[in-house]
Amino acid sequence: MKIPDSLADIGKKRIEPYPVEGFVFGGGPEKPKLMLVGEAPGETEINNGIPFSGRAGEQLMGFLDRIGLSREEVYITSAVRSRPYKWGEKKERSGEIIKRKYNRTPNQREILAHAPILDYEIEHVKAPIIVTLGNIGLKRLAGREKKITDVRGTVLHQPVQRLKSLEDSTFSWTEKSYYLFPTYHPASIFYNRSLLEHIHNDLDKLNMYLNELKQGKEH
Helix, strand or coil: CCCCHHHHHHHHHHCCCCCEECCCCCECCCCCCEEEEECCCCHHHHHHCCCCCCHHHHHHHHHHHHCCCCHHHEEEEECCCCEEEEEEEEECCCCCEEEEEEECCCCHHHHHHCHHHHHHHHHHCCCCCEEEECHHHHHHHHCCCCCHHHHCCCCEEEEEEEECCCCCCCEEEEEEEEEEEEECCCCHHHHCCCHHHHHHHHHHHHHHHHHHHHHHHHC
8 A cells, every 4th residue: 555645745845844854655555464653764765765674674574574474464654754864973994074864763843744644554554453663653653651661562452643634733532443562663672682582572472462363353
């Protein structure tokens, strides 16, 4: 499934005032085995247009393999569709100091700018469960009071946040309840390797839940 080009154009226009670059569409089937919601694309993703195709994407593919799924069976998206960046300095081997762009966490204004895109995907992608990767995806859908350290590895059944209107900057709750499964972002293990064990435990719980869903459909 792909969002309408007109909606993508709205998203690109709304995020113009902020320090971001590029635009990456979400991707996957309309009825996936699960839906994955990350934070924002990085440098690799804006260059090839494929969500989660950089270093974090390599980790994510390994996580999917652990629960017996492939990229083609899931829908992958993020709270923000452009790459938020900040300028920094890097020292080359020659000793030359050059300026370059580094990834950063999207801020609330950027999340609001692309909220209509994720709202559309949540409504139209028929996934049995939505896996939020990291705090940004979790708070965007489940509310800002939710913390990944408190709810990771558990199934939440609740309404999700939806932008009230294109002209508004506040969220309201959907009438429909969704199944959410929060876990850490794949990139988190680059900074804290000990989180890998927690992610593996979460994935094992997710796999059990998916198997229970499958068995329920078979009976």
